[in-house]
Amino acid sequence: xxxxxxxxxxxxxxxxxxxxxxxxxxxxxxxxxxxxxxxxxxxxxxxxxxxxxxxxxxxxxxxxxxxxxxxxxxxxxxxxxxxxxxxxxxxxxxxxxxxxxxxxxxxxxxxxxxxxxxxxxxxxxxxxxxxxxxxxxxxxxxxxxxxxxxxxxxxxxxxxxxxxxxxxxxxxxxxxxxxxxxxxxxxxxxxxxxxxxxxxxxxxxxxxxxxxxxxxxx
Amino acid sequence: xxxxxxxxxxxxxxxxxxxxxxxxxxxxxxxxxxxxxxxxxxxxxxxxxxxxxxxxxxxxxxxxxxxxxxxxxxxxxxxxxxxxxxxxxxxxxxxxxxxxxxxxxxxxxxxxxxxxxxxxxxxxxxxxxxxxxxxxxxxxxxxxxxxxxxxxxxxxxxxxxxxxxxxxxxxxxxxxxxxxxxxxxxxxxxxxxxxxxxxxxxxxxxxxxxxxxxxxxxxxxxxxxxxxxxxxxxxxxxxxxxxxxxxxxxxxxxxxxxxxxxxxxxxxxxxxxxxxxxxxxxxxxxxxxxxxxxxxxxxxxxxxxxxxxxxxxxxxxxxxxxxxxxxxxxxxxxxxxxxxxxxxxxxxxxxxxxxxxxxxxxxxxxxxxxxxxxxxxxxxxxxxxxxxxxxxxxxxxxxxxxxxxxxxxxxxxxxxxxxxxxxxxxxxx
Numbered sequence: 324x325x326x327x328x329x330x331x332x333x334x335x336x337x338x339x340x341x342x343x344x345x346x347x348x349x350x351x352x353x354x355x356x357x358x359x360x361x362x363x364x365x366x367x368x369x370x371x372x373x374x375x376x377x378x379x380x381x382x383x384x385x386x387x388x389x390x391x392x393x394x395x396x397x398x399x400x401x402x403x404x405x406x407x408x409x410x411x412x413x414x415x416x417x418x419x420x421x422x423x424x425x426x427x428x429x430x431x432x433x434x435x436x437x438x439x440x441x442x443x444x445x446x447x448x449x450x451x452x453x454x455x456x457x458x459x460x461x462x463x464x465x466x467x468x469x470x471x472x473x474x475x476x477x478x479x480x481x482x483x484x485x486x487x488x489x490x491x492x493x494x495x496x497x498x499x500x501x502x503x504x505x506x507x508x509x510x511x512x513x514x515x516x517x518x519x520x521x522x523x524x525x526x527x528x529x530x531x532x533x534x535x536x537x538x539x540x541x
Numbered sequence: 542x543x544x545x546x547x548x549x550x551x552x553x554x555x556x557x558x559x560x561x562x563x564x565x566x567x568x569x570x571x572x573x574x575x576x577x578x579x580x581x582x583x584x585x586x587x588x589x590x591x592x593x594x595x596x597x598x599x600x601x602x603x604x605x606x607x608x609x610x611x612x613x614x615x616x617x618x619x620x621x622x623x624x625x626x627x628x629x630x631x632x633x634x635x636x637x638x639x640x641x642x643x644x645x646x647x648x649x650x651x652x653x654x655x656x657x658x659x660x661x662x663x664x665x666x667x668x669x670x671x672x673x674x675x676x677x678x679x680x681x682x683x684x685x686x687x688x689x690x691x692x693x694x695x696x697x698x699x700x701x702x703x704x705x706x707x708x709x710x711x712x713x714x715x716x717x718x719x720x721x722x723x724x725x726x727x728x729x730x731x732x733x734x735x736x737x738x739x740x741x742x743x744x745x746x747x748x749x750x751x752x753x754x755x756x757x758x759x760x761x762x763x764x765x766x767x768x769x770x771x772x773x774x775x776x777x778x779x780x781x782x783x784x785x786x787x788x789x790x791x792x793x794x795x796x797x798x799x800x801x802x803x804x805x806x807x808x809x810x811x812x813x814x815x816x817x818x819x820x821x822x823x824x825x826x827x828x829x830x831x832x833x834x835x836x837x838x839x840x841x842x843x844x845x846x847x848x849x850x851x852x853x854x855x856x857x858x859x860x861x862x863x864x865x866x867x868x869x870x871x872x873x874x875x876x877x878x879x880x881x882x883x884x885x886x887x888x889x890x891x892x893x894x895x896x897x898x899x900x901x902x903x904x905x906x907x908x909x910x911x912x913x914x915x916x917x918x919x920x921x922x923x924x925x926x927x928x929x930x931x932x933x934x935x936x937x938x939x940x941x942x943x944x945x946x947x948x949x950x951x952x953x954x955x956x957x958x959x960x961x962x963x964x965x966x967x968x969x970x
Contacts, residue, residue, distance in 0.1 A: 377961075
């Protein structure tokens with residue numbers, strides 16, 4: 324489903340060239356939750372954004388369901404992203420002036436569908452947000468915010484979830500809930516690439532890789 | 542969820558930013574429309590003032606014209622057309638011509654389209670001994686005025702003497718104790734007294750007027766007259782050469798003399814007054830034009846400054862909005878929302894700012910101009926409301942304001958659409 328072949332990415336920093344990804348190769352198949360662990364600044368987020376078609380690699384190839392997202396233009400890449408990928412971030416990145424329901428439905432802006440509202444209600448129920456559906460993010464707990472972000476990520480039934488430290492801001496209970504949902508998603512045939520420094524992730528991952536200085540270690 | 546719902550929610554969330562944008566556009570359009578409206582009101586006032594002055598002038602001139610006409614009527618005809626061979630010395634001493642010309646001349650004159658004279662009255666005049674009463678009188682044969690065929694008919698200055706009747710001067714009817722309706726004999730012919738004139742203190746008091754054809758018969762001058770009386774049209778002192786030139790072209794066998802008249806002096810005064818009044822209207826016009834130019838000059842400096850400041854301010858607000866929404870844009874792009882939709886969303890916001898600001902600015906500008914107008918009467922407001930230009934100005938304001946807001950927001954919008962979501966998400970996560 325998601326494959327990296329010898330992918331490298333560099334950034335120009337104040338102290339010269341910085342290697343974020345150094346010849347990374349990996350593959351995540353349907354039904355798999357791959358956890359990539361590593362310290363802050365080791366290139367985890369770069370790996371995730373590159374996988375999501377948001378950051379063009381300097382070398383190597385990325386394949387998403389058999390397609391290289393960087394071979395097409397930005398509009399095509401947006402469409403591919405909307406159809407195939409769901410993002411979950413540590414900071415949730417909910418839109419502050421929209422309610423839980425509207426935040427979930429924001430994903431339908433990219434893939435308009437008649438059943439989007441119905442699906443959103445389903446997810447609201449599924450993530451236990453029924454009594455919070457009309458609240459704005461400022462009125463939610465961190466756990467509720469992350470559940471909302473998770474619901475938004477899967478509204479369009481993506482094939483891959485790219486999760487960046489999804490439990491970084493959560494307490495034990497909420498972290499378990501999020502891991503539980505991700506595991507369920509994988510069990511339903513989806514695939515998840517999870518980058519985290521949370522040691523608890525290993526317990527829910529089908530495979531765990533370590534990342535250090537832009538390189539993956541089994 | 543639609544882009545429009547998102548747009549409305551965002552506007553409601555960032556009311557201050559949106560409100561300041563609207564206010565900015567409102568100020569820009571308000572100052573523009575205010576300036577234009579002030580100038581329009583100025584023009585309306587100018588038209589009103591000039592119309593009023595013209596009306597006053599017209600009224601005054603009508604009064605003076607009437608005075609002149611009355612004076613002329615009192616004096617009678619002031620142009621006398623005489624046969625060319627008439628010795629003027631004789632005419633001045635006898636007060637009637639001893640030479641004759643065909644009566645047909647008067648018709649030729651009336652049909653010619655002559656413009657310098659009007660009210661043509663042919664007459665045959667002679668001093669005779671009234672045989673029945675053994676006294677000297679002036680006998681005048683006259684008939685109705687011959688209408689000028691090339692001008693609108695005007696009320697005749699004298700009433701014609703019907704055939705078989707006689708009109709008598711004061712001295713005649715007084716001394717002979719005659720009244721209207723009496724019958725009197727003149728040179729063996731009976732005439733019924735048609736009118737007895739009041740005392741005039743001139744030769745009219747010893748004049749008897751009868752119908753022209755009867756006078757011609759009595760004096761044995763069939764088809765002949767010895768004067769055509771007329772009235773000057775131009776009412777200016779130097780009109781005589783013009784009249785002479787024109788009549789010489791039509792009736793070369795005649796000569797023209799003008800009787801000195803107080804009417805001419807009046808006419809001259811009237812011309813002078815008219816001239817002064819016209820100068821005063823012109824001066825007013827120039828003063829109003831100068832005032833307009835001054836206002837226009839001020840507006841041409843102030844308005845662009847205000848508009849530019851507002852455009853810059855809208856742009857700054859646009860940058861602020863884009864900056865505040867960096868993560869939102871990043872997340873939308875990460876969710877797969879295309880750059881084109883982001884562009885539509887931001888431009889729509891600017892269009893909305895422009896349209897609302899444009900309408901409010903138009904209303905504020907118009908009302909301010911009416912309020913700050915020095916005259917502060919309701920007439921210009923009513924005129925403005927009923928003017929088609931106002932409708933067009935409203936449309937232009939709204940369209941212009943939307944364009945202004947889009948121009949001001951263009952660079953921030955481009956920044957929003959070109960923003961690399963990866964940059965934001967890497968930093969913000």
